[in-house]
Amino acid sequence: MKFAYYPGCASLAITKEYNATTLLIAEMLGIELVEMVRANCCGAALFNDQNRELNLTMSARIFAQAEEMGCDILTLCNTCLMVMSRAKKELEDNPEMLKAINDNLAKAGLKYNGDVKINHLLWVIIRDIGLDRIKKLVTRPLKGLNIGAYYGCHILRPSDAVVFDNPDAPNSLDNLISALGGTPVEYAGKTRCCGFQLDLVSPEIAHRMVGKRILDCKESGGECMVTPCPLCHINLDSYQGYANKLLGVKLDMPIFNLSQLIGFAFGLSVSDMEFSKHLVSPESLLKTKDLV
Amino acid sequence: MKIKVKIKRCDPMASGRCEAYIQGYDIKAKKGMTVLDALIWIKDRLDGTLAFRRSCRSAICGSCAMMINGNPKLACKTQILKEFEKRQEILIAPLGNFSIIKDLVVDLTPLWKKINKIEPWLNPVGEPPETGWIISREEAQRIDNESACIMCGVCNGGCNSQEGDPDFIGPSACAKSYRFVGDVRDGSKFKRLEKISREHGIWNCMRCLMCNQYCPKGVYPMTAIEKLRAEAIGEGIVDNFGVRHVDAMVESVRRVGRLDEAMYTFKSLGFLRAVGMLPLGIRLELHGKMPHPVIFPEIDGIEELRELMKTVEEKE
Numbered sequence: 001m002k003f004a005y006y007p008g009c010a011s012l013a014i015t016k017e018y019n020a021t022t023l024l025i026a027e028m029l030g031i032e033l034v035e036m037v038r039a040n041c042c043g044a045a046l047f048n049d050q051n052r053e054l055n056l057t058m059s060a061r062i063f064a065q066a067e068e069m070g071c072d073i074l075t076l077c078n079t080c081l082m083v084m085s086r087a088k089k090e091l092e093d094n095p096e097m098l099k100a101i102n103d104n105l106a107k108a109g110l111k112y113n114g115d116v117k118i119n120h121l122l123w124v125i126i127r128d129i130g131l132d133r134i135k136k137l138v139t140r141p142l143k144g145l146n147i148g149a150y151y152g153c154h155i156l157r158p159s160d161a162v163v164f165d166n167p168d169a170p171n172s173l174d175n176l177i178s179a180l181g182g183t184p185v186e187y188a189g190k191t192r193c194c195g196f197q198l199d200l201v202s203p204e205i206a207h208r209m210v211g212k213r214i215l216d217c218k219e220s221g222g223e224c225m226v227t228p229c230p231l232c233h234i235n236l237d238s239y240q241g242y243a244n245k246l247l248g249v250k251l252d253m254p255i256f257n258l259s260q261l262i263g264f265a266f267g268l269s270v271s272d273m274e275f276s277k278h279l280v281s282p283e284s285l286l287k288t289k290d291l292v
Numbered sequence: 293m294k295i296k297v298k299i300k301r302c303d304p305m306a307s308g309r310c311e312a313y314i315q316g317y318d319i320k321a322k323k324g325m326t327v328l329d330a331l332i333w334i335k336d337r338l339d340g341t342l343a344f345r346r347s348c349r350s351a352i353c354g355s356c357a358m359m360i361n362g363n364p365k366l367a368c369k370t371q372i373l374k375e376f377e378k379r380q381e382i383l384i385a386p387l388g389n390f391s392i393i394k395d396l397v398v399d400l401t402p403l404w405k406k407i408n409k410i411e412p413w414l415n416p417v418g419e420p421p422e423t424g425w426i427i428s429r430e431e432a433q434r435i436d437n438e439s440a441c442i443m444c445g446v447c448n449g450g451c452n453s454q455e456g457d458p459d460f461i462g463p464s465a466c467a468k469s470y471r472f473v474g475d476v477r478d479g480s481k482f483k484r485l486e487k488i489s490r491e492h493g494i495w496n497c498m499r500c501l502m503c504n505q506y507c508p509k510g511v512y513p514m515t516a517i518e519k520l521r522a523e524a525i526g527e528g529i530v531d532n533f534g535v536r537h538v539d540a541m542v543e544s545v546r547r548v549g550r551l552d553e554a555m556y557t558f559k560s561l562g563f564l565r566a567v568g569m570l571p572l573g574i575r576l577e578l579h580g581k582m583p584h585p586v587i588f589p590e591i592d593g594i595e596e597l598r599e600l601m602k603t604v605e606e607k608e
């Protein structure tokens with residue numbers, strides 16, 4: 001199983017622990033990840049606000065490189081997934097536009113044939129690896145841990161382009177939690193937004209969203225949360241302090257990224273999982289559950 | 293198939309407070325039955341006190357928007373068994389982000405006020421020609437999606453930005469605004485764009501895509517917001533944090549091929565607001581998360597990328 005690996009900008013910088021832990025579990029699962037070192041940033045949904053053709057060209061440049069590598073794309077980021085999937089669909093629906101974009105790409109010696117598939121790590125784990133194999137690799141079941149699956153937005157919507165879970169009632173991440181021995185928590189906000197895109201535009205609104213999502217999960221019995229998206233992780237973990245201040249609460253909610261939760265259940269060490277990179281440490285929670 | 297329909301109810305008019313409770317009704321759901329059919333049956337046979345809005349029963353009038361298993365939908369366009377299958381239960385609640393009048397009836401006044409704000413009428417460019425306006429197919433198609441809005445409020449009811457900021461102009465008013473901004477007969481494009489670029493306007497959409505996902509008429513409000521933003525930038529309406537955010541991103545990609553978070557944060561926020569984030573920056577640094585603020589490695593092939601961006605941008 002080989003993929004053109006597009007971790008996304010965040011996981012190469014501020015959430016670098018997501019990239020590092022992914023490489024560890026990929027090896028255990030036999031997923032070969034060939035990093036796309038020439039690939040550009042997808043634009044995090046911002047290119048469209050300036051120039052729709054630029055948005056499509058930037059995505060198509062990534063697709064063309066993946067085609068050259070002869071692999072489908074695997075990303076860690078919900079927003080990269082959505083931006084590229086939406087661009088792929090736009091190019092599929094509009095052959096004239098595809099031609100125009102390919103004219104642009106030709107100047108860089110590239111061509112997009114329309115064959116690339118874009119995957120999220122979560123999808124590959126559920127669909128290609130399968131939860132049975134995951135269960136067999138678990139050596140440290142997350143027993144007694146009540147975990148809120150936080151899907152976020154862009155791994156579900158728009159479902160005409162991002163096609164995997166049922167956007168109304170997703171269950172992939174919940175099922176994964178169960179397979180790892182944990183207990184998934186049902187709460188209302190799991191498919192709603194963390195506010196990331198307003199972090200630098202209207203920070204207070206973004207912080208309020210962070211607080212609301214975590215509070216909702218906590219009130220439903222969640223002791224920690226897991227997200228497949230590095231951007232959600234930045235908000236829920238790094239900005240939790242702002243949310244505490246704004247709402248006058250003490251949330252203290254550890255947030256795992258997808259690969260950390262899997263790797264930890266596979267028996268990898270706390271230091272390998274780089275929990276120390278989080279602003280809200282999960283270690284005392286894991287200790288009370290006798291998991292470390 | 294026998295199912296229990298759970299409905300979130302409350303009657304603030306009678307009690308003065310909104311103390312919501314869930315009431316269950318057992319019904320026999322048939323294939324093809326809509327949620328609205330079920331509600332009408334319940335009101336008819338089981339409980340005449342249940343309040344909800346409806347008129348056309350065919351997704352035209354826009355009266356029956358509500359939360360169905362947590363998502364905003366039209367009751368008359370949603371099949372109850374299909375919805376039941378997704379979660380093995382069905383919970384119907386009043387439309388989100390609005391205050392409740394009774395049961396499933398919400399107060400839509402804020403929706404009308406917001407739509408009113410964008411002047412939902414044509415401000416003609418000048419006297420219409422004697423022949424009347426002749427609009428080409430392409431010109432009409434530009435605002436085809438936005439023209440299909442039935443003002444049901446589904447998009448505002450699901451909107452995350454409106455949840456975080458009740459004054460946010462909202463996806464429905466944005467779609468309506470583009471319906472006129474994109475109309476060749478309208479003469480107030482600049483004024484419209486200038487107004488909707490202000491606080492609580494287009495730049496406060498957090499791109500959660502709820503509106504594009506759940507709009508029952510294919511209006512795609514978030515796409516309309518993207519088009520409004522591009523038009524506003526094109527008209528030079530750039531003095532706001534939203535545009536700085538976009539510029540910082542594009543510049544970062546041009547410089548290093550990807551997102552240089554430290555630089556991007558600094559440029560988006562401006563000096564003063566960025567200084568306010570220093571304590572967080574220090575904590576991030578202590579946790580080994582902080583990307584190096586100045587030297588950020590370029591991707592391989594950066595020259596080729598810059599050329600490509602230039603090619604596209606010069607086309608404009």
Ligand code: FES
Nearest residue numbers: 348349354356368
């Ligand atoms: S009753 Fe008219 S839209 Fe549902």
